[in-house]
Amino acid sequence: FDGPIRVFHSAKVEYYAPSDSCGMGGMHQEVIHANPNYGGSCRFDTVFVSVGDEAEAMNGLLVARVWLLFSYFDPYHSKDVPCALVTWFIHPSDNPERDKDTGMWK
Numbered sequence: 001f002d003g004p005i006r007v008f009h010s011a012k013v014e015y016y017a018p019s020d021s022c023g024m025g026g027m028h029q030e031v032i033h034a035n036p037n038y039g040g041s042c043r044f045d046t047v048f049v050s051v052g053d054e055a056e057a058m059n060g061l062l063v064a065r066v067w068l069l070f071s072y073f074d075p076y077h078s079k080d081v082p083c084a085l086v087t088w089f090i091h092p093s094d095n096p097e098r099d100k101d102t103g104m105w106k
Contacts (some may be wrong), residue, residue: 003073006071006072006080007068007069009033009038010031010034010035011051011069012029013029013031014028014029015030030045032045033045034084045065045066046065046066046089048062049086062089064087065086065089066085069082070082071083103104
């Protein structure tokens, strides 16, 4: 690959959240930040990522920290491909130890 890569410090996302009281039809908008200089400090947001069947743990969602938002042009399909570099958080089933006071996974 020798084409240009475009880097973005934020991205507006729209998603369906039927249990949220966010208005018409459950649609919701947010901005995801991956900015190394956000008002003098850094801001790297944490997100839910849909990865599978809702019958799985956490309804098919995993948690990740977004470090980089970027895109590149795919000449074979003639379109931009949006991408994100993330760090995945450990799911509770991978680490069954819970804090005795709070009940939260370590």
